[in-house]
Amino acid sequence: MKTSLEITLSELKKFLNEEQISVNLTVRELHSKDESYHEVSLPDIVVFPKETDEVSQILKTANNLHIPVVPFGRGSSLEGHVIPYDNGITIDFSLMDKILEIRENDLLVKVQPGVTRTQLNKELKKYGLFFSVDPGADATLGGMAATNASGTTTVKYGVMRDQVRDLEVVLADGTVIHTGSLAAKSASGYHLNGLFVGSEGTLGCFTELTLRVYGIPEFTMAARAVFPTVQNAVEAVTSILQAGIPIARVELVDEESIRQVNRFSETNYAERPTLFLEFDGNEAGLKQDIEFTKEIMEDHGCEEIQFETDNTARTKLWDARHNLAYAYIHGNVGKKMMVTDVCVPISELADAVVFARKELNSLDLIGGLTGHVGDGNFHAIIMIDMNDAEEVARADSFNEKIVHYAIDRNGTCTGEHGVGIGKQKYQALEHGAALQVMEKIKIALDPNNILNPQKIVKIESIGE
Amino acid sequence: MKTSLEITLSELKKFLNEEQISVNLTVRELHSKDESYHEVSLPDIVVFPKETDEVSQILKTANNLHIPVVPFGRGSSLEGHVIPYDNGITIDFSLMDKILEIRENDLLVKVQPGVTRTQLNKELKKYGLFFSVDPGADATLGGMAATNASGTTTVKYGVMRDQVRDLEVVLADGTVIHTGSLAAKSASGYHLNGLFVGSEGTLGCFTELTLRVYGIPEFTMAARAVFPTVQNAVEAVTSILQAGIPIARVELVDEESIRQVNRFSETNYAERPTLFLEFDGNEAGLKQDIEFTKEIMEDHGCEEIQFETDNTARTKLWDARHNLAYAYIHGNVGKKMMVTDVCVPISELADAVVFARKELNSLDLIGGLTGHVGDGNFHAIIMIDMNDAEEVARADSFNEKIVHYAIDRNGTCTGEHGVGIGKQKYQALEHGAALQVMEKIKIALDPNNILNPQKIVKIESIGE
Numbered sequence: 053m054k055t056s057l058e059i060t061l062s063e064l065k066k067f068l069n070e071e072q073i074s075v076n077l078t079v080r081e082l083h084s085k086d087e088s089y090h091e092v093s094l095p096d097i098v099v100f101p102k103e104t105d106e107v108s109q110i111l112k113t114a115n116n117l118h119i120p121v122v123p124f125g126r127g128s129s130l131e132g133h134v135i136p137y138d139n140g141i142t143i144d145f146s147l148m149d150k151i152l153e154i155r156e157n158d159l160l161v162k163v164q165p166g167v168t169r170t171q172l173n174k175e176l177k178k179y180g181l182f183f184s185v186d187p188g189a190d191a192t193l194g195g196m197a198a199t200n201a202s203g204t205t206t207v208k209y210g211v212m213r214d215q216v217r218d219l220e221v222v223l224a225d226g227t228v229i230h231t232g233s234l235a236a237k238s239a240s241g242y243h244l245n246g247l248f249v250g251s252e253g254t255l256g257c258f259t260e261l262t263l264r265v266y267g268i269p270e271f272t273m274a275a276r277a278v279f280p281t282v283q284n285a286v287e288a289v290t291s292i293l294q295a296g297i298p299i300a301r302v303e304l305v306d307e308e309s310i311r312q313v314n315r316f317s318e319t320n321y322a323e324r325p326t327l328f329l330e331f332d333g334n335e336a337g338l339k340q341d342i343e344f345t346k347e348i349m350e351d352h353g354c355e356e357i358q359f360e361t362d363n364t365a366r367t368k369l370w371d372a373r374h375n376l377a378y379a380y381i382h383g384n385v386g387k388k389m390m391v392t393d394v395c396v397p398i399s400e401l402a403d404a405v406v407f408a409r410k411e412l413n414s415l416d417l418i419g420g421l422t423g424h425v426g427d428g429n430f431h432a433i434i435m436i437d438m439n440d441a442e443e444v445a446r447a448d449s450f451n452e453k454i455v456h457y458a459i460d461r462n463g464t465c466t467g468e469h470g471v472g473i474g475k476q477k478y479q480a481l482e483h484g485a486a487l488q489v490m491e492k493i494k495i496a497l498d499p500n501n502i503l504n505p506q507k508i509v510k511i512e513s514i515g516e
Numbered sequence: 517m518k519t520s521l522e523i524t525l526s527e528l529k530k531f532l533n534e535e536q537i538s539v540n541l542t543v544r545e546l547h548s549k550d551e552s553y554h555e556v557s558l559p560d561i562v563v564f565p566k567e568t569d570e571v572s573q574i575l576k577t578a579n580n581l582h583i584p585v586v587p588f589g590r591g592s593s594l595e596g597h598v599i600p601y602d603n604g605i606t607i608d609f610s611l612m613d614k615i616l617e618i619r620e621n622d623l624l625v626k627v628q629p630g631v632t633r634t635q636l637n638k639e640l641k642k643y644g645l646f647f648s649v650d651p652g653a654d655a656t657l658g659g660m661a662a663t664n665a666s667g668t669t670t671v672k673y674g675v676m677r678d679q680v681r682d683l684e685v686v687l688a689d690g691t692v693i694h695t696g697s698l699a700a701k702s703a704s705g706y707h708l709n710g711l712f713v714g715s716e717g718t719l720g721c722f723t724e725l726t727l728r729v730y731g732i733p734e735f736t737m738a739a740r741a742v743f744p745t746v747q748n749a750v751e752a753v754t755s756i757l758q759a760g761i762p763i764a765r766v767e768l769v770d771e772e773s774i775r776q777v778n779r780f781s782e783t784n785y786a787e788r789p790t791l792f793l794e795f796d797g798n799e800a801g802l803k804q805d806i807e808f809t810k811e812i813m814e815d816h817g818c819e820e821i822q823f824e825t826d827n828t829a830r831t832k833l834w835d836a837r838h839n840l841a842y843a844y845i846h847g848n849v850g851k852k853m854m855v856t857d858v859c860v861p862i863s864e865l866a867d868a869v870v871f872a873r874k875e876l877n878s879l880d881l882i883g884g885l886t887g888h889v890g891d892g893n894f895h896a897i898i899m900i901d902m903n904d905a906e907e908v909a910r911a912d913s914f915n916e917k918i919v920h921y922a923i924d925r926n927g928t929c930t931g932e933h934g935v936g937i938g939k940q941k942y943q944a945l946e947h948g949a950a951l952q953v954m955e956k957i958k959i960a961l962d963p964n965n966i967l968n969p970q971k972i973v974k975i976e977s978i979g980e
Contacts, residue, residue, distance in 0.1 A: 155861070155863060157758075158861045159757065159758065159862075180758075200703045201703075202701055206701060213707065223953070227952075229947075229949045230947075230948065231950060233926050235859040235891075235931065236893070237666055237859055237893060237932065239663060239930045239932050239933060240935055240942075241951070242711055242714065242719075242954045243677065243710040243711055244954070245710075246707040246709075247710065247711050249707065267757075267759055270760070290621050294620070294731050297798075333801060334761075334804045336801055337800055337802070337805070340798045340799065395699040395700065395701055395702060396698075396699060398621060398622050398623075427699075428700050461698075462699070464697050464702035466702065467702060468701065471704055471705065479704070482704055482705070483705050485692065486694060486705070486708055489687070489693060490705055490706045492960040493960060496956040496960040497956060508706070
């Protein structure tokens with residue numbers, strides 16, 4: 053008698069070539085993990101579709117056989133999103149990596165899910181355009197839409213969800229739908245774009261994305277500003293935002309992290325809470341904005357401020373922020389990085405950062421704090437020895453405290469990294485009765501629970 | 517034996533006061549219509565809740581008795597959204613009209629659903645803040661969220677959905693949920709904010725809204741620019757947007773409409789396609805933007821351009837745009853206004869407007885075209901004699917043609933007015949298989965189909 057694996061393979065071979073199906077251990081291992089510290093788990097099969105119709109047939113097959121399916125971009129997720137805890141089929145989208153259309157006049161692009169953001173930006177540059185979302189990693193756009201990625205530019209340009217005009221989605225039963233249109237706005241039907249973005253592969257697989265792009269700004273200016281306390285820095289940002297000054301990026305780095313950077317880069321930045329800012333727009337407007345910004349910052353006790361417009365100088369100015377993670381990694385050889393990711397109302401941010409620093413110290417954890425201040429989203433970068441169970445437990449306890457702190461203040465357990473497996477346990481606490489609404493939607497759209505099971509919502513496991 | 521109406525009334529009286537329940541014909545008539553030309557239909561009962569708990573009990577009662585429920589703000593919808601075609605209970609939110617909290621530092625406000633946008637803006641002015649969405653009518657914020665309202669400022673500030681940080685929603689069975697949090701961004705769980713905004717009362721009733729607000733810009737400038745053709749005007753706007761110049765409003769008015777305005781207001785504007793623009797920001801930046809804008813417009817054949825910064829002069833400059841509807845109404849006494857509302861990709865807008873004008877003329881309809889050019893959304897304002905069945909039929913046929921034209925070009929049947937009853941028949945054409953996803957969500961969340969039945973999705977009627 054054939055095993056379940058043999059049956060699945062023989063079904064897949066009906067419409068995929070040999071080289072599109074792998075049961076090779078090395079390939080499976082590459083798809084057993086992401087960039088997080090979460091436990092690994094192997095898929096049984098990895099498939100590499102080249103077109104929507106193949107994805108549709110893969111899902112139809114999996115749904116008929118009740119086999120779990122996990123979509124996979126680059127594996128750069130940070131909460132175990134792509135780890136197949138129920139094994140089954142992992143769909144690797146690396147062969148679907150084409151930029152399909154650039155609609156210059158509509159400021160739109162149509163791409164396949166395997167296109168990465170740097171690949172897209174390289175092409176867009178020829179048109180004087182750029183794609184705004186920058187989560188740090190060179191993730192695929194499919195993955196970024198699946199997790200509602202965001203990053204340093206969100207304060208001005210918004211999150212991934214704000215960029216998605218339309219998705220081609222293959223549902224659990226293989227049906228292909230479009231969630232939007234090419235119109236810049238619509239009041240027609242339920243907002244499926246918004247629902248599918250951030251659904252982390254639990255409601256469908258994306259096979260095409262239509263995304264907003266922007267004209268490259270005429271003029272960019274960077275700034276670094278040093279403050280006596282985190283409160284001063286955050287209050288300055290709040291005042292700048294209230295004044296309606298459009299900041300393109302604003303990052304806070306705490307003094308401990310500046311110390312770490314100084315040690316790593318042999319620099320001698322003032323070891324104080326520091327803001328890294330970027331402004332873009334037209335030259336005259338920026339100059340006026342910057343005068344006003346300077347005034348506001350000085351009113352909030354700013355001790356040192358440096359502006360740069362030249363490209364090289366700007367990059368150098370931001371170095372301390374960019375080198376932060378490396379500084380911690382190089383300064384703590386043998387330890388692994390764990391990154392927390394809560395977001396609080398901006399009025400709560402200063403206190404939250406102070407609370408986090410106190411907890412890090414009292415739990416004797418090595419780590420720094422950095423935040424997307426304009427959004428109230430901040431990370432603790434903690435270096436832990438994964439072989440030291442007691443240290444791991446302290447880090448977990450820190451994460452738990454930070455999450456409770458954020459939710460108690462009407463914030464969220466994850467500002468940008470997503471739920472995956474790591475934040476699943478906080479969903480009930482954060483969403484309350486709304487979690488049942490999410491579960492009802494999941495069951496309605498994926499009744500056999502084949503799509504990335506155990507992620508976001510936990511539904512009864514699949515029958516055989 | 518008690519009638520169904522008597523049973524419902526006696527249940528409602530258990531938790532509502534006498535004056536919160538009405539079966540008075542005048543009151544019911546006020547809730548039998550909106551501002552559209554769609555057929556009226558009476559609710560059996562109108563209730564006026566004062567708090568969330570009462571709304572919850574009303575829905576619990578209605579759900580148990582399988583009575584349809586329609587939420588009602590001000591009745592300013594344009595596609596029959598609030599008309600209770602299955603009768604039942606209409607919930608009027610006019611007693612829930614309190615501004616609950618202004619969180620200045622978070623740029624957030626918390627309001628009850630019956631607060632109107634001008635009521636909110638009057639209060640916000642004291643804080644140097646404003647609420648951005650302006651659909652023309654002084655609608656309630658609950659209604660604006662229910663229909664995902666937008667308007668002239670959308671090109672810069674986005675639609676209603678972009679402003680909603682959190683909703684308190686009462687579901688069909690009376691459960692109270694929150695769809696978001698106070699965090700500026702979140703990657704936690706499915707995006708229920710986006711799903712409920714625009715659901716037109718078919719998934720739940722809103723009892724509290726947390727909305728984004730903005731600092732009042734330092735400087736505002738208005739412009740009026742005359743072009744030889746609609747194409748020139750639209751191409752100029754496309755170039756301005758590509759250049760990344762932030763326009764706060766940009767409205768197109770076609771030459772026939774300018775003629776109508778001249779006749780009504782005894783003005784003598786050039787009877788040519790005209791753009792009305794508004795820019796906001798800092799003074800130096802605006803001045804540079806405006807120089808560049810002028811250059812771009814002249815490159816696209818602009819024949820006449822006028823800028824104003826003074827408040828009175830700005831208002832006067834925009835008069836022709838603001839008086840458009842009145843000009844048509846006053847110029848066509850006895851006729852009723854019908855407004856179409858498609859949205860196309862911006863690259864298709866010029867052709868779409870030319871097509872619409874040709875069709876209006878060939879169908880011998882009196883009407884003008886006006887568009888939110890930055891979004892690709894445009895309206896035909898058509899004056900029809902509702903007693904002339906043949907004229908009504910020609911107007912309906914025009915609407916149908918325009919909708920097909922937009923959907924064929926990957927646009928939408930409604931840019932901002934919503935589906936209601938008027939655009940229900942186009943949902944399958946526009947959304948294809950995605951409509952079944954919407955139906956599944958509706959059935960999962962409102963299994964008895966009591967919430968504003970027949971709107972957006974059509975589900976089997978309620979059993980008794």
